Amino acid sequence: MRKINYKDITNQQLIDVRTQHDYQAGHLKNSLNLNPGNFKTYATYYLDLNQPVIFIVGSEEEGHLEELSESANELGFNQKNGYLLIDEVPKEDLQTTETILAEDFLNKSDDFILLDVRHPDEITRPAPEKNLVNIPFEDLVNDYQSLDTSKQIFTLCGSGNRSTAAASFLESKGLNPKVIEGGMKAIQEIGK
Known part of the structure:
Protein backbone atom coordinates (compact mmCIF):
# COMPACT_ATOMS: atom_id res chain seq x y z
CA MET A 1 0.00 0.00 0.00
CA ARG A 2 1.44 3.33 -0.95
CA LYS A 3 1.85 6.26 1.39
CA ILE A 4 -0.23 9.31 0.46
CA ASN A 5 0.84 12.89 1.01
CA TYR A 6 -1.78 14.89 2.89
CA LYS A 7 -1.78 17.55 0.16
CA ASP A 8 -2.70 14.89 -2.42
CA ILE A 9 -6.03 13.99 -0.81
CA THR A 10 -8.93 14.93 -3.05
CA ASN A 11 -12.16 12.96 -3.02
CA GLN A 12 -10.98 9.62 -1.65
CA GLN A 13 -12.85 7.90 1.15
CA LEU A 14 -11.02 8.51 4.42
CA ILE A 15 -11.02 5.68 6.95
CA ASP A 16 -9.35 6.55 10.25
CA VAL A 17 -8.36 3.23 11.82
CA ARG A 18 -6.94 4.63 15.05
CA THR A 19 -8.44 3.93 18.47
CA GLN A 20 -11.63 5.71 19.45
CA HIS A 21 -9.75 7.99 21.86
CA ASP A 22 -7.11 8.96 19.30
CA TYR A 23 -9.83 9.64 16.74
CA GLN A 24 -11.87 11.73 19.18
CA ALA A 25 -8.79 13.81 20.05
CA GLY A 26 -8.14 14.85 16.44
CA HIS A 27 -9.21 13.64 13.00
CA LEU A 28 -9.76 14.84 9.46
CA LYS A 29 -13.18 16.16 8.55
CA ASN A 30 -15.42 13.56 6.88
CA SER A 31 -13.25 10.63 7.94
CA LEU A 32 -15.00 7.51 9.18
CA ASN A 33 -13.57 5.84 12.27
CA LEU A 34 -13.43 2.10 11.62
CA ASN A 35 -10.70 0.36 13.58
CA PRO A 36 -8.86 -2.67 12.14
CA GLY A 37 -11.15 -4.98 14.12
CA ASN A 38 -14.41 -3.69 12.65
CA PHE A 39 -13.34 -2.49 9.19
CA LYS A 40 -14.18 -5.79 7.51
CA THR A 41 -17.55 -6.02 9.27
CA TYR A 42 -18.85 -2.52 8.47
CA ALA A 43 -16.89 -1.13 5.49
CA THR A 44 -19.32 -2.27 2.82
CA TYR A 45 -22.23 -0.57 4.62
CA TYR A 46 -20.56 2.85 4.54
CA LEU A 47 -18.11 2.87 1.65
CA ASP A 48 -18.35 2.83 -2.13
CA LEU A 49 -16.39 -0.14 -3.47
CA ASN A 50 -15.64 1.83 -6.65
CA GLN A 51 -13.94 4.74 -4.88
CA PRO A 52 -10.39 4.67 -3.53
CA VAL A 53 -9.86 4.35 0.21
CA ILE A 54 -7.19 6.07 2.26
CA PHE A 55 -6.47 4.58 5.65
CA ILE A 56 -5.46 7.15 8.24
CA VAL A 57 -3.07 5.64 10.74
CA GLY A 58 -0.89 6.58 13.66
CA SER A 59 2.39 4.84 14.40
CA GLU A 60 0.55 2.16 16.41
CA GLU A 61 -1.65 1.16 13.45
CA GLU A 62 1.04 1.01 10.76
CA GLY A 63 1.47 -2.69 11.50
CA HIS A 64 -2.13 -3.30 10.44
CA LEU A 65 -1.74 -1.86 6.93
CA GLU A 66 -1.10 -5.19 5.22
CA GLU A 67 -4.12 -6.75 6.95
CA LEU A 68 -6.28 -3.73 6.04
CA SER A 69 -5.13 -3.89 2.43
CA GLU A 70 -6.00 -7.59 2.26
CA SER A 71 -9.41 -6.93 3.84
CA ALA A 72 -10.11 -4.14 1.33
CA ASN A 73 -9.19 -6.46 -1.54
CA GLU A 74 -11.34 -9.29 -0.15
CA LEU A 75 -14.31 -6.93 0.19
CA GLY A 76 -13.97 -5.90 -3.45
CA PHE A 77 -12.46 -2.42 -3.29
CA ASN A 78 -11.06 -2.18 -6.80
CA GLN A 79 -9.34 1.20 -6.71
CA LYS A 80 -5.78 1.87 -5.63
CA ASN A 81 -5.76 2.34 -1.89
CA GLY A 82 -3.21 4.13 0.24
CA TYR A 83 -2.48 5.36 3.72
CA LEU A 84 -1.79 8.64 5.45
CA LEU A 85 0.13 9.13 8.68
CA ILE A 86 -1.91 11.35 10.98
CA ASP A 87 1.30 12.89 12.35
CA GLU A 88 1.89 14.47 8.94
CA VAL A 89 -1.42 16.35 9.02
CA PRO A 90 -1.22 19.93 10.31
CA LYS A 91 -2.89 20.12 13.74
CA GLU A 92 -5.02 23.07 12.60
CA ASP A 93 -6.64 20.79 9.98
CA LEU A 94 -7.89 18.34 12.61
CA GLN A 95 -11.23 18.45 14.37
CA THR A 96 -12.36 16.72 17.54
CA THR A 97 -15.36 14.62 18.52
Whole structure:
Protein backbone atom coordinates (compact mmCIF):
# COMPACT_ATOMS: atom_id res chain seq x y z
CA MET A 1 0.00 0.00 0.00
CA ARG A 2 1.44 3.33 -0.95
CA LYS A 3 1.85 6.26 1.39
CA ILE A 4 -0.23 9.31 0.46
CA ASN A 5 0.84 12.89 1.01
CA TYR A 6 -1.78 14.89 2.89
CA LYS A 7 -1.78 17.55 0.16
CA ASP A 8 -2.70 14.89 -2.42
CA ILE A 9 -6.03 13.99 -0.81
CA THR A 10 -8.93 14.93 -3.05
CA ASN A 11 -12.16 12.96 -3.02
CA GLN A 12 -10.98 9.62 -1.65
CA GLN A 13 -12.85 7.90 1.15
CA LEU A 14 -11.02 8.51 4.42
CA ILE A 15 -11.02 5.68 6.95
CA ASP A 16 -9.35 6.55 10.25
CA VAL A 17 -8.36 3.23 11.82
CA ARG A 18 -6.94 4.63 15.05
CA THR A 19 -8.44 3.93 18.47
CA GLN A 20 -11.63 5.71 19.45
CA HIS A 21 -9.75 7.99 21.86
CA ASP A 22 -7.11 8.96 19.30
CA TYR A 23 -9.83 9.64 16.74
CA GLN A 24 -11.87 11.73 19.18
CA ALA A 25 -8.79 13.81 20.05
CA GLY A 26 -8.14 14.85 16.44
CA HIS A 27 -9.21 13.64 13.00
CA LEU A 28 -9.76 14.84 9.46
CA LYS A 29 -13.18 16.16 8.55
CA ASN A 30 -15.42 13.56 6.88
CA SER A 31 -13.25 10.63 7.94
CA LEU A 32 -15.00 7.51 9.18
CA ASN A 33 -13.57 5.84 12.27
CA LEU A 34 -13.43 2.10 11.62
CA ASN A 35 -10.70 0.36 13.58
CA PRO A 36 -8.86 -2.67 12.14
CA GLY A 37 -11.15 -4.98 14.12
CA ASN A 38 -14.41 -3.69 12.65
CA PHE A 39 -13.34 -2.49 9.19
CA LYS A 40 -14.18 -5.79 7.51
CA THR A 41 -17.55 -6.02 9.27
CA TYR A 42 -18.85 -2.52 8.47
CA ALA A 43 -16.89 -1.13 5.49
CA THR A 44 -19.32 -2.27 2.82
CA TYR A 45 -22.23 -0.57 4.62
CA TYR A 46 -20.56 2.85 4.54
CA LEU A 47 -18.11 2.87 1.65
CA ASP A 48 -18.35 2.83 -2.13
CA LEU A 49 -16.39 -0.14 -3.47
CA ASN A 50 -15.64 1.83 -6.65
CA GLN A 51 -13.94 4.74 -4.88
CA PRO A 52 -10.39 4.67 -3.53
CA VAL A 53 -9.86 4.35 0.21
CA ILE A 54 -7.19 6.07 2.26
CA PHE A 55 -6.47 4.58 5.65
CA ILE A 56 -5.46 7.15 8.24
CA VAL A 57 -3.07 5.64 10.74
CA GLY A 58 -0.89 6.58 13.66
CA SER A 59 2.39 4.84 14.40
CA GLU A 60 0.55 2.16 16.41
CA GLU A 61 -1.65 1.16 13.45
CA GLU A 62 1.04 1.01 10.76
CA GLY A 63 1.47 -2.69 11.50
CA HIS A 64 -2.13 -3.30 10.44
CA LEU A 65 -1.74 -1.86 6.93
CA GLU A 66 -1.10 -5.19 5.22
CA GLU A 67 -4.12 -6.75 6.95
CA LEU A 68 -6.28 -3.73 6.04
CA SER A 69 -5.13 -3.89 2.43
CA GLU A 70 -6.00 -7.59 2.26
CA SER A 71 -9.41 -6.93 3.84
CA ALA A 72 -10.11 -4.14 1.33
CA ASN A 73 -9.19 -6.46 -1.54
CA GLU A 74 -11.34 -9.29 -0.15
CA LEU A 75 -14.31 -6.93 0.19
CA GLY A 76 -13.97 -5.90 -3.45
CA PHE A 77 -12.46 -2.42 -3.29
CA ASN A 78 -11.06 -2.18 -6.80
CA GLN A 79 -9.34 1.20 -6.71
CA LYS A 80 -5.78 1.87 -5.63
CA ASN A 81 -5.76 2.34 -1.89
CA GLY A 82 -3.21 4.13 0.24
CA TYR A 83 -2.48 5.36 3.72
CA LEU A 84 -1.79 8.64 5.45
CA LEU A 85 0.13 9.13 8.68
CA ILE A 86 -1.91 11.35 10.98
CA ASP A 87 1.30 12.89 12.35
CA GLU A 88 1.89 14.47 8.94
CA VAL A 89 -1.42 16.35 9.02
CA PRO A 90 -1.22 19.93 10.31
CA LYS A 91 -2.89 20.12 13.74
CA GLU A 92 -5.02 23.07 12.60
CA ASP A 93 -6.64 20.79 9.98
CA LEU A 94 -7.89 18.34 12.61
CA GLN A 95 -11.23 18.45 14.37
CA THR A 96 -12.36 16.72 17.54
CA THR A 97 -15.36 14.62 18.52
CA GLU A 98 -17.14 15.70 21.66
CA THR A 99 -17.60 13.18 24.45
CA ILE A 100 -19.50 13.11 27.71
CA LEU A 101 -18.82 11.12 30.87
CA ALA A 102 -21.44 8.46 31.57
CA GLU A 103 -22.26 10.06 34.92
CA ASP A 104 -22.77 13.49 33.33
CA PHE A 105 -25.01 11.94 30.68
CA LEU A 106 -27.14 10.18 33.29
CA ASN A 107 -27.65 13.51 35.08
CA LYS A 108 -28.96 15.28 31.96
CA SER A 109 -32.45 16.68 32.29
CA ASP A 110 -32.86 18.52 28.98
CA ASP A 111 -34.24 17.00 25.77
CA PHE A 112 -31.91 14.82 23.71
CA ILE A 113 -31.70 11.61 21.68
CA LEU A 114 -29.87 8.60 23.08
CA LEU A 115 -28.78 6.69 19.96
CA ASP A 116 -27.90 3.09 20.82
CA VAL A 117 -26.05 1.61 17.83
CA ARG A 118 -25.86 -1.93 19.17
CA HIS A 119 -27.76 -4.68 17.35
CA PRO A 120 -30.82 -5.78 19.39
CA ASP A 121 -29.51 -9.39 19.44
CA GLU A 122 -26.39 -8.37 21.35
CA ILE A 123 -28.00 -6.13 23.97
CA THR A 124 -27.42 -7.82 27.31
CA ARG A 125 -27.21 -4.57 29.26
CA PRO A 126 -30.28 -2.45 28.42
CA ALA A 127 -29.64 1.23 27.74
CA PRO A 128 -31.39 3.95 29.75
CA GLU A 129 -34.88 4.28 28.29
CA LYS A 130 -35.19 8.08 28.33
CA ASN A 131 -35.27 9.32 24.71
CA LEU A 132 -33.80 6.02 23.52
CA VAL A 133 -33.58 5.29 19.79
CA ASN A 134 -31.99 2.00 18.70
CA ILE A 135 -30.50 1.99 15.21
CA PRO A 136 -27.86 -0.73 14.78
CA PHE A 137 -24.62 0.69 13.40
CA GLU A 138 -24.96 -1.31 10.18
CA ASP A 139 -28.36 0.35 9.58
CA LEU A 140 -27.40 3.90 10.54
CA VAL A 141 -26.16 4.75 7.05
CA ASN A 142 -29.74 4.33 5.77
CA ASP A 143 -31.75 5.32 8.84
CA TYR A 144 -29.91 8.35 10.26
CA GLN A 145 -32.36 10.73 8.57
CA SER A 146 -35.10 9.53 10.91
CA LEU A 147 -33.28 11.25 13.81
CA ASP A 148 -34.58 14.58 15.09
CA THR A 149 -31.58 16.76 14.33
CA SER A 150 -32.95 19.64 16.41
CA LYS A 151 -31.97 17.66 19.52
CA GLN A 152 -28.51 16.83 20.85
CA ILE A 153 -27.60 13.27 19.87
CA PHE A 154 -25.60 11.08 22.25
CA THR A 155 -24.18 7.89 20.75
CA LEU A 156 -23.92 4.69 22.78
CA CYS A 157 -22.66 1.15 22.26
CA GLY A 158 -21.11 -1.47 24.52
CA SER A 159 -17.71 0.16 25.09
CA GLY A 160 -17.42 3.21 22.83
CA ASN A 161 -15.91 1.86 19.59
CA ARG A 162 -19.05 1.77 17.44
CA SER A 163 -20.52 4.85 19.10
CA THR A 164 -17.39 6.73 18.00
CA ALA A 165 -17.75 5.26 14.50
CA ALA A 166 -21.42 6.31 14.50
CA ALA A 167 -20.47 9.81 15.64
CA SER A 168 -17.87 10.01 12.86
CA PHE A 169 -20.56 9.15 10.31
CA LEU A 170 -23.07 11.63 11.78
CA GLU A 171 -20.39 14.36 11.79
CA SER A 172 -19.85 13.73 8.07
CA LYS A 173 -23.57 14.46 7.61
CA GLY A 174 -23.27 17.81 9.38
CA LEU A 175 -24.52 16.74 12.81
CA ASN A 176 -22.76 17.33 16.13
CA PRO A 177 -23.11 14.14 18.17
CA LYS A 178 -21.46 13.42 21.50
CA VAL A 179 -20.04 10.02 22.41
CA ILE A 180 -20.82 8.58 25.84
CA GLU A 181 -17.38 7.64 27.14
CA GLY A 182 -17.05 3.96 27.95
CA GLY A 183 -20.51 3.11 26.58
CA MET A 184 -22.89 0.83 28.45
CA LYS A 185 -20.01 -0.63 30.40
CA ALA A 186 -19.44 2.78 32.03
CA ILE A 187 -23.15 3.39 32.55
CA GLN A 188 -23.53 0.00 34.19
CA GLU A 189 -20.57 0.69 36.50
CA ILE A 190 -22.31 3.83 37.79
CA GLY A 191 -25.46 1.84 38.51
CA LYS A 192 -23.66 -0.60 40.80
